[in-house]
Amino acid sequence: xxxxxxxxxxxxxxxxxxxxxxxxxxxxxxxxxxxxxxxxxxxxxxxxxxxxxxxxxxxxxxxxxxxxxxxxxxxxxxxxxxxxxxxxxxxxxxxxxxxxxxxxxxxxxxxxxxxxxxxxxxxxxxxxxxxxxxxxxxxxxxxxxxxxxxxxxxxxxxxxxxxxxxxxxxxxxxxxxxxxxxxxxxxxxxxxxxxxxxxxxxxxxxxxxxxxxxxxxxxxxxxxxxxxxxxxxxxxxxxxxxxxxxxx
Amino acid sequence: xxxxxxxxxxxxxxxxxxxxxxxxxxxxxxxxxxxxxxxxxxxxxxxxxxxxxxxxxxxxxxxxxxxxxxxxxxxxxxxxxxxxxxxxxxxxxxxxxxxxxxxxxxxxxxxxxxxxxxxxxxxxxxxxxxxxxxxxxxxxxxxxxxxxxxxxxxxxxxxxxxxxxxxxxxxxxxxxxxxxxxxxxxxxxxxxxxxxxxxxxxxxxxxxxxxxxxxxxxxxxxxxx
Numbered sequence: 001x002x003x004x005x006x007x008x009x010x011x012x013x014x015x016x017x018x019x020x021x022x023x024x025x026x027x028x029x030x031x032x033x034x035x036x037x038x039x040x041x042x043x044x045x046x047x048x049x050x051x052x053x054x055x056x057x058x059x060x061x062x063x064x065x066x067x068x069x070x071x072x073x074x075x076x077x078x079x080x081x082x083x084x085x086x087x088x089x090x091x092x093x094x095x096x097x098x099x100x101x102x103x104x105x106x107x108x109x110x111x112x113x114x115x116x117x118x119x120x121x122x123x124x125x126x127x128x129x130x131x132x133x134x135x136x137x138x139x140x141x142x143x144x145x146x147x148x149x150x151x152x153x154x155x156x157x158x159x160x161x162x163x164x165x166x167x168x169x170x171x172x173x174x175x176x177x178x179x180x181x182x183x184x185x186x187x188x189x190x191x192x193x194x195x196x197x198x199x200x201x202x203x204x205x206x207x208x209x210x211x212x213x214x215x216x217x218x219x220x221x222x223x224x225x226x227x228x229x230x231x232x233x234x235x236x237x238x239x240x241x242x243x244x245x246x247x248x
Numbered sequence: 249x250x251x252x253x254x255x256x257x258x259x260x261x262x263x264x265x266x267x268x269x270x271x272x273x274x275x276x277x278x279x280x281x282x283x284x285x286x287x288x289x290x291x292x293x294x295x296x297x298x299x300x301x302x303x304x305x306x307x308x309x310x311x312x313x314x315x316x317x318x319x320x321x322x323x324x325x326x327x328x329x330x331x332x333x334x335x336x337x338x339x340x341x342x343x344x345x346x347x348x349x350x351x352x353x354x355x356x357x358x359x360x361x362x363x364x365x366x367x368x369x370x371x372x373x374x375x376x377x378x379x380x381x382x383x384x385x386x387x388x389x390x391x392x393x394x395x396x397x398x399x400x401x402x403x404x405x406x407x408x409x410x411x412x413x414x415x416x417x418x419x420x421x422x423x424x425x426x427x428x429x430x431x432x433x434x435x436x437x438x439x440x441x442x443x444x445x446x447x448x449x450x451x452x453x454x455x456x457x458x459x460x461x462x463x464x465x466x467x468x469x470x471x472x473x
Contacts, residue, residue, distance in 0.1 A: 053372055080378035090373035094391045103387055104377035149373075156378065 002029045004064060004160050004191050005050070005082075011058035012042070012049055012215075019045050020215045023059070027160060030189040034202040034223065037212035038238065043195040044087075046212070047162045050193070051082045064159065080108060083153030087165040089145040091137040097124070097148050098133040105155050116155060123151045127181055143174030147181055154185075161185070161192040168197060199239070203227050211235045253444035256434050266445075269426035270452050276343050276422070277409040283344070284351025284408070285401070291352050292359020306356070313353040319414050321346045326418040339420035343412065351408055358400050362393035395471040402464035406457040413453075423449055 005027040012020035019042045027033050035043050048054040050061055052068060052075050061068045068078050091100050101120040105111045124130060127147040137145055146166055153161060163182060167175040179201050186192065186205050196202055202209065206223035211234070219226065219235045230236045257263055295306045313321070326342035329335045337345075366389065374388040416425045427445040434441040 051376055053375060076375075076378040076380045078378075079376055082376075084373075084376040086369055086373060086376075088367070088369045090369045092370065092374075092388055092392075094395060104379065107383055107387060108378045108380075152377070 003027070004029050005193075006062040006065075007050070007059065008062070009059040010046070010049055010056055010061070012045060012054060012056050018215055020049065020056075023212075023215070023217055025210055025217065025220060027191060027193060029191055031191055032186045032205055032207045033193045033210065034206035034208070035193065035195045035210045035212055036199075036202060036238070037218075041212045042215040043212055044164050047084070047164050047193065047195055050162060051079050051084055076108065080104070080156045081159045082162060083156060083158035083160070084162040085146070085149050085153055085164065085166050087168045089137065089142060089149065089169070091145055091148055091152070093137050096134050096136055097129070097140070100137070100148065101133075101152050101155055104152070109156065120151065120155060123154060124148075127151055128177070141174060142170045143177045146170065146174075146178045150178075150181060150185075159191060161190060163192060163194045163196070165195055165197065211238065253434075253438055253440035253442070256430065256438050256441045257444055257448060262430050265426050265430070266423060266448065266452070269421065269423035270456075272340075272420065272422040273409070273412050273424075274456065276340060276347065276415065276420070277405075277412050280344050280347035280351055281405050281408055283348040284355045284404075287348065287352040288355025289359055291356030292363060295356055295360040296363050310353045310357055313350055318346065318350060318411050319417065321350065322414060322418050339415060339418045342418055343415040343420055347408055347412065350411075351404065354404050355401060358397050358404065359393065362396040363389075365396065366392055398471075399464045399468040402460055402467065406460050406464075409457055409460075410453065423452060 003026045007026070008024050010020050010023040011018070023042075023046060025033075035046065037043050045054055049056050050068075052061075063078055063081060068075070072078070091097075092103070095103065098117070098120060101124075102113060102116050105116040106113055121130075121133060124133060127150070129144060129147060129151075132140065132144065132148075137148070140148065150166075166182070167178050170178060175198070179198065182192075182194070183201075183205055194202070194205070203223070206226075209219075209221060209223050209226040210217055211219040211226070211230075211232070213234060219230060219232045221231060226235070227239070230239060257266075291306065294302060295310075297303050297306075316324075322342060325346050326337060326339060329342075330337060370388060370392065371384065374384045379387065412422065413424050415422060416428070419425075427449050431442050431445050
């Protein structure tokens with residue numbers, strides 16, 4: 001398997017406060033990497049550093065062997081290859097679903113409206129949103145918006161998808177529909193990095209897990225191994241907090 | 249037979265003169281609104297500058313213009329500048345300067361408000377989709393701030409049009425001034441002229457401002473979605 005994305009010694013700080021410290025890992029093609037860790041451990045920042053939304057102080061991010069530079073004029077080009085879905089519903093409120101979907105492929109990638117529209121409608125149907133193309137985001141539920149956001153990043157044909165706690169602001173009954181969709185994408189062999197708090201979901205979908213704490217990778221291992229017998233005490237404690245069979 | 253105030257309205261070219269006065273009012277309003285919109289946009293972006301000093305200076309400007317009654321500003325520019333710097337400004341030019349300064353400040357503040365209320369993740373999701381800065385501005389930022397801005401900007405327009413009535417006090421012959429002249433001319437013969445003239449002026453302002461105000465309501469409703 002080819003390495004798609006590689007991070008080397010990423011350092012990130014806000015002023016004096018160090019957010020990420022010497023973070024290195026790589027993602028292989030078709031792999032699902034889940035990043036776990038307590039709140040404030042730097043998971044989301046890590047994702048944002050990958051596509052240059054946050055500047056890094058040291059280290060490098062390589063996409064298919066080429067370094068991504070924050071100052072680079074190619075950053076918009078690189079970002080098209082890295083699809084990102086955020087926690088907050090980030091659709092553009094002044095555009096209909098279809099226009100949200102068409103914007104980047106047509107304006108940035110200069111593809112024809114007809115071609116993208118055809119693909120967009122197909123994808124909408126697939127995620128169960130047939131007939132919603134002319135709705136505005138405020139007419140959709142949170143789960144529907146998040147599915148549109150996922151379709152929007154898929155339309156750019158990215159090499160890797162980043163999911164940043166995409167279910168964190170959803171009502172419980174909507175979490176499922178979004179997670180199912182991400183699960184399907186994983187089965188298709190898409191490369192993704194997922195930051196999530198849904199441990200059951202992580203267990204079901206991850207190929208590999210990175211456990212992050214205080215901006216450092218504490219443990220990195222095969223997903224099955226990680227959930228069955230974590231190597232570090234810290235990861236064990238973290239998993240135990242979520243293990244309700246020990247409650248009582 | 250005694251001439252009534254209503255008749256004075258249409259005596260000679262009185263009505264036409266009032267209309268011409270209204271045109272002066274509209275002219276000064278429109279030009280200053282135009283200047284304010286253009287400069288106000290720049291001012292709004294200056295107000296959200298990364299540099300604290302620039303933000304501070306622009307804030308001072310805004311507060312200064314807001315606190316000063318427009319009349320005092322008019323006097324300051326018209327009489328103050330004329331005396332101190334020996335600048336002989338016509339009343340119209342002084343009015344344009346003052347109303348543009350005021351409009352720019354208020355418009356800038358509206359632009360600033362719209363810009364700062366735009367959620368950060370809107371920008372980020374645009375960037376994450378690979379939009380460059382120019383595309384981000386055209387397709388994401390501008391449409392959203394315009395929607396937020398327009399109803400309030402239209403509202404500002406009506407305020408500016410109304411306030412131009414103050415320029416009668418620096419000798420500009422606009423609609424109120426023409427009215428006063430007509431009233432003055434008929435003061436002794438037809439005392440009821442005043443109510444008719446001012447009534448008509450009221451209707452004229454109403455005719456100009458009401459459609460604009462409705463437009464604002466319409467835009468607000470339409471874009472609420």
